Amino acid sequence: MEQPESKTHTFHYWNNPAPGDIGDTAFEFLKLLTGPTHIHLTGNNSSRCRAVTTLLHGNEPSGLYAVFNAIKQQVKPVIDIHIFIPSVDAAKQEPGFIYRMLPHQKDINRCFKPPFGDTEQDHLAKELLTKLEEINPECVIDIHNTSGSSPSFGVTTFMDERHDALVSLFTHRMIVTDLLMGSLMEISEHMMPTVTIECGGAQDSESNQMATDGLFKYLTLDDVFSAEHSDLSLEQFHNPLRLELLEGSDIAYGTYSLMEDGVTLLPEIEHFNFGYVNPENKLGFVSGDLAANLTVMDTSGNERLFDYFELKDGELFTTKRLKLFMVTTNPEIARKDCLLYLAEPDNP
Ligand SMILES: [Zn+2]
Known part of the structure; x- marks a missing residue:
């Protein structure tokens, strides 16, 4: 052997x-x-x-x-x-x-x-x-x-x-x-x-x-x-973009806001993998400034966060219909890699 x-x-x-x-x-x-x-x-x-x-x-x-x-x-x-x-x-x-x-x-x-x-x-x-x-x-x-x-x-x-x-x-x-x-x-x-x-x-x-x-x-x-x-x-x-956590922020998963200063995503978010998410679908919660917690950089290094995401009374939504992939509910992956990938659909 x-x-x-x-x-x-x-x-x-x-x-x-x-x-x-x-x-x-x-x-x-x-x-x-x-x-x-x-x-x-x-x-x-x-x-x-x-x-x-x-x-x-x-x-x-x-x-x-x-x-x-x-x-x-x-x-x-x-x-x-x-x-x-x-x-x-x-x-x-x-x-x-x-x-x-x-x-x-x-x-x-x-x-x-x-x-x-x-x-x-x-x-x-x-x-x-x-x-x-x-x-x-x-x-x-x-x-x-x-x-x-x-x-x-x-x-x-x-x-x-x-x-x-x-x-x-x-x-x-x-x-x-x-x-x-x-x-x-x-x-x-x-x-x-x-x-x-x-x-x-x-x-x-x-x-x-x-x-x-x-x-x-x-x-x-x-x-x-x-x-x-x-x-x-x-x-x-x-060319999907990555939604990433900024340094200094942190993330948890739950059905209500768990972070005093940071991001909480709904556990069901992974059901959006390869599906469409619409502006009325709540994704989670952000306490504090959106731009102080999350970032979406394009390949030229431009910040695109506000093109795709917005906060309404502390709740996180997309600004438009998007396709999501590689959505994780593992906080470790979310911290070290990214929360999810997003792309604009060819036929919105
Ligand atoms: Zn791998």
């Missing part, structure tokens, strides 16, 4: 794990990993390869379930497959799959652009980029879960047929964004086609199945760049 050994912060290489090597469940599989892991599956044709990354966030297990299922079911890839699993340590913290990253760590999916810092996560991100350069896969799929309950969708920073085809292996919703935050998919601009797949919430029962179905196609189809493999037409959303 070949498996990773010492605990360091570089990727352990695991060549062709056998179904008997990986435990009986995805969680046992996780426990057998001793740190960031690079799994290499040999395909029928080793002259080409593709890459998969998953568990960049330790609380987003659907991609690992899919990898576990592929190895268990001995899916024979058509070409070589390289699977990178970075945030094993965070995922393994009891009771498992709870931590996006360890409390003192940076979000690795914000570290994939220069200048690289000197933290463990920066080093790991850089090592992953170097390995991708060496291996030179024809494309990369990065599998995540949304932080709240949500339908599945793909995200790309690059628009062309190849990216459409990659996303449609998994889902028919696609967000195209110009926001560059140091996420892995941004390497599409200068390396190889790379898309993020958000499988829906980790708690949504269909997420693991969706990841598994998509990964099996990614492993076994000879051509993943032609949309012929899909009868789904993609529903695209362009």
